Amino acid sequence: MKLRLLRPxxxxxxxxxxxxxxxxxxxxxxxxxxEHWASLVEADPHxxxxxxxxxxxxxxxxxxxxxxxxxxxxxxEEMHEExxxxxxEEMQHGAxxxxxxxxxxxxxxxxxxxLEPEARRAVLEEIETEKAGDILELLAYPPDSAGxxxxxxxxxxxxxxxxxxxxxxxxxxHEHLEHLAYVYVVDPEERLVGxxxxxxxVFARPGTALEEVMVANPVAVRPETDREEVADLVQxxxxxxxxxxxxAGHLLGMVTxxxxxxxxxxxxxxxxxxxxxAGKEETIYTPVAHSVRSRLPWTAVNLGTALxxxxxxxxxxxxxxRLTVLAAYMPVVASVGGNSGAQSQAVVIRAMAxxxxxxxWVKRVALxxxxxxxxxxxxxxxxxxxxxxxxxxxxxxxxxxxLAALANLVVANLVGSGIPIILEKLGKxxxxxxxxxxxxxxxxxxxxxxxxxxxxxx
Amino acid sequence: MKLRLLRPxxxxxxxxxxxxxxxxxxxxxxxxxxEHWASLVEADPHxxxxxxxxxxxxxxxxxxxxxxxxxxxxxxEEMHEExxxxxxEEMQHGAxxxxxxxxxxxxxxxxxxxLEPEARRAVLEEIETEKAGDILELLAYPPDSAGxxxxxxxxxxxxxxxxxxxxxxxxxxHEHLEHLAYVYVVDPEERLVGxxxxxxxVFARPGTALEEVMVANPVAVRPETDREEVADLVQxxxxxxxxxxxxAGHLLGMVTxxxxxxxxxxxxxxxxxxxxxAGKEETIYTPVAHSVRSRLPWTAVNLGTALxxxxxxxxxxxxxxRLTVLAAYMPVVASVGGNSGAQSQAVVIRAMAxxxxxxxWVKRVALxxxxxxxxxxxxxxxxxxxxxxxxxxxxxxxxxxxLAALANLVVANLVGSGIPIILEKLGKxxxxxxxxxxxxxxxxxxxxxxxxxxxxxx
Numbered sequence: 001m002k003l004r005l006l007r008p009x010x011x012x013x014x015x016x017x018x019x020x021x022x023x024x025x026x027x028x029x030x031x032x033x034x035e036h037w038a039s040l041v042e043a044d045p046h047x048x049x050x051x052x053x054x055x056x057x058x059x060x061x062x063x064x065x066x067x068x069x070x071x072x073x074x075x076x077e078e079m080h081e082e083x084x085x086x087x088x089e090e091m092q093h094g095a096x097x098x099x100x101x102x103x104x105x106x107x108x109x110x111x112x113x114x115l116e117p118e119a120r121r122a123v124l125e126e127i128e129t130e131k132a133g134d135i136l137e138l139l140a141y142p143p144d145s146a147g148x149x150x151x152x153x154x155x156x157x158x159x160x161x162x163x164x165x166x167x168x169x170x171x172x173x174h175e176h177l178e179h180l181a182y183v184y185v186v187d188p189e190e191r192l193v194g195x196x197x198x199x200x201x202v203f204a205r206p207g208t209a210l211e212e213v214m215v216a217n218p219v220a221v222r223p224e225t226d227r228e229e230v231a232d233l234v235q236x237x238x239x240x241x242x243x244x245x246x247x248a249g250h251l252l253g254m255v256t257x258x259x260x261x262x263x264x265x266x267x268x269x270x271x272x273x274x275x276x277x278a279g280k281e282e283t284i285y286t287p288v289a290h291s292v293r294s295r296l297p298w299t300a301v302n303l304g305t306a307l308x309x310x311x312x313x314x315x316x317x318x319x320x321x322r323l324t325v326l327a328a329y330m331p332v333v334a335s336v337g338g339n340s341g342a343q344s345q346a347v348v349i350r351a352m353a354x355x356x357x358x359x360x361w362v363k364r365v366a367l368x369x370x371x372x373x374x375x376x377x378x379x380x381x382x383x384x385x386x387x388x389x390x391x392x393x394x395x396x397x398x399x400x401x402x403l404a405a406l407a408n409l410v411v412a413n414l415v416g417s418g419i420p421i422i423l424e425k426l427g428k429x430x431x432x433x434x435x436x437x438x439x440x441x442x443x444x445x446x447x448x449x450x451x452x453x454x455x456x457x458x
Numbered sequence: 459m460k461l462r463l464l465r466p467x468x469x470x471x472x473x474x475x476x477x478x479x480x481x482x483x484x485x486x487x488x489x490x491x492x493e494h495w496a497s498l499v500e501a502d503p504h505x506x507x508x509x510x511x512x513x514x515x516x517x518x519x520x521x522x523x524x525x526x527x528x529x530x531x532x533x534x535e536e537m538h539e540e541x542x543x544x545x546x547e548e549m550q551h552g553a554x555x556x557x558x559x560x561x562x563x564x565x566x567x568x569x570x571x572x573l574e575p576e577a578r579r580a581v582l583e584e585i586e587t588e589k590a591g592d593i594l595e596l597l598a599y600p601p602d603s604a605g606x607x608x609x610x611x612x613x614x615x616x617x618x619x620x621x622x623x624x625x626x627x628x629x630x631x632h633e634h635l636e637h638l639a640y641v642y643v644v645d646p647e648e649r650l651v652g653x654x655x656x657x658x659x660v661f662a663r664p665g666t667a668l669e670e671v672m673v674a675n676p677v678a679v680r681p682e683t684d685r686e687e688v689a690d691l692v693q694x695x696x697x698x699x700x701x702x703x704x705x706a707g708h709l710l711g712m713v714t715x716x717x718x719x720x721x722x723x724x725x726x727x728x729x730x731x732x733x734x735x736a737g738k739e740e741t742i743y744t745p746v747a748h749s750v751r752s753r754l755p756w757t758a759v760n761l762g763t764a765l766x767x768x769x770x771x772x773x774x775x776x777x778x779x780r781l782t783v784l785a786a787y788m789p790v791v792a793s794v795g796g797n798s799g800a801q802s803q804a805v806v807i808r809a810m811a812x813x814x815x816x817x818x819w820v821k822r823v824a825l826x827x828x829x830x831x832x833x834x835x836x837x838x839x840x841x842x843x844x845x846x847x848x849x850x851x852x853x854x855x856x857x858x859x860x861l862a863a864l865a866n867l868v869v870a871n872l873v874g875s876g877i878p879i880i881l882e883k884l885g886k887x888x889x890x891x892x893x894x895x896x897x898x899x900x901x902x903x904x905x906x907x908x909x910x911x912x913x914x915x916x
Contacts, residue, residue: 273805278800278801288829303841317786349727351742368742380757
């Protein structure tokens, strides 16, 4: 088979593509070439995870079972939690437990949290008592809180230690810890008093006490802190990890930057959903009933705005009765306005997602949008007017469409950029249902304005 | 004044809010309370930068000039590059140069790159020759490439050194470097041969050679590599920084995770713009002419789809002529469909932005969307039908609207989730103009389907 000749990197790529397009074939290939599967897992667990996610759960479970528990854990760690849980459900509970034991407690908890209640109970029974206890403790925190995200494996040292002794102690105690960015300094009651980066430890003279090297009173969060706030802190202060403490200041764990990058990504994509009134927390895995309920309120608002548009249009029924061709062309004006306004809206919402718009720029932003709408409006208006004039053989109808399109594009771009700015001034999420509000205006101008211009000119 | 009594953190918050809402007042307050300004800058340069961005450039320049160059550099570093350049342009070239000299070359280059050509030349002349040379070299790379993002201040050590000697050498040579995550190991020709994290240095026995501790052949990029690819590598391999090498493997610099987080954010928000056919690279600072041109192609496509809808509607002109009330209500069906479909589309595009949808989930995702559309369609259809029936006093018109809304919501949600999936299968960006394509379908069903049902039932 051709795949045999490929270098590991290309083999992984070819298999990922095959798994996505023809999962059955990929499954058969991996079954019959276990040595390729093993080397792929060793070279890049991330690729292996991608491939497993494309296969049926049962096939993925077979491939995982063929690995030693360490390698299996490496792959599972790279899979989405829901997908990893689906695979473990297809395996013997004992085998699943062995793999979970290899994972850090927080990673294991994330996956166990996605198991069906029955499988969860059975698997937890097979996990050694102490680890199972850690997992249960972590499961008690909501998944989107610092407690739900935190890792409990961390390096702590007493403040009185010298930097040299600290290095010795770390070598002795914590060599097995893989994902360390900082050492946390605690008092005799295990309360967090400071943080030292490994870089600072290296640079410190061996005799200097940790107390002198550390940053005292470091930024810390409580387990119930929302991950959005944790992500903001990480970005604001360029941190690699944030410690989590209880009410009394005892160190419970830390949230690392890689857990938060995903949050930053998800947060940045929230606007797409918020703009159109879908819940931020809806994913492709959300149960149907839950989605239906969460979307209804904004769908109802949208229905209200649409009925308002209908009420406006109904005022113009007499002219529509005389000139039914107007009914055919009015959607054109509304549609080009809605899309063009959405473009300006997207630009402003993106700007606000990444930073904020300087106060003295607000007017410039609005003017800029209106100008873009004006020039695009001239192009779109001329073109649509020309086409409509030719088709209907009534130049005046073309002119009505051209004028209405121009007007709607100017209004749409102004409103599209203005709504997020106004929402932010009101202290709301700038994206909140902004597309629904904008479409209301572009429909009102697109239908109502068009018909008003038609009444005046025809 | 009341602000005097606030703790530093609350003072910063109050001033940020004041600057955003009443910039003149904030400016006056800071002018008359220089000690508050200085302490705010010291406590949190990020807050100070936020405040400056809300003020007029001239006022911001005055406040920056009042600081010592080190503090001024700390604040400038936290500002957006465009805003920082605007402020520097208001200052004496010599003073601006002094502040830029305090910044790392890559930070300075980012700001210098945003200065007007004339100011850029004048300021660079005032910067000491060596630093100015570094800045010019960095400016030669496109801002979105690894070369444009990289920092040139890094720690390199020869491979033959022991871990203990390495720590000694770092203390001697590189103590002034602030943002270090890794030490890069080079051969005598300065070619990159490995990477060691500070954590690994700490854990290594002092006698072990760096060669044994380091990760050999580390992931590296070329200066022309696009920042999107750099961001992917950082996420894929959980890196804190990626080294940049030339064709021959000589180490040129490194791109750190904080430069890339912003990229990840911007990339994640690209979909909002792409969905509606606005260019990914358009920002609120893009010149109008450029935006007009870049948006025109998709705006033209949208006009084409809208004219298609018009052609379909024009087939139904006879029934509209008899029952003009249909013209009033047809936008309702199109509008609720477009919005509901956009909700499903947002959910799918977000899922694809954060990961990919497992192949065996695709059918479930489509079914899920259709079901959500069906149940929301029943609610919206019943409500809109009832309202329209009551208003028009024609129950049959209510029924037509109810049926058309239900049909459109099912189709809209199916199509909304299907378009990104199909685009991805075709190897395109799943968001690409997806909203324009979806609106075409929801308008066709919303207008055409509604009128067809009306023709059949009335």
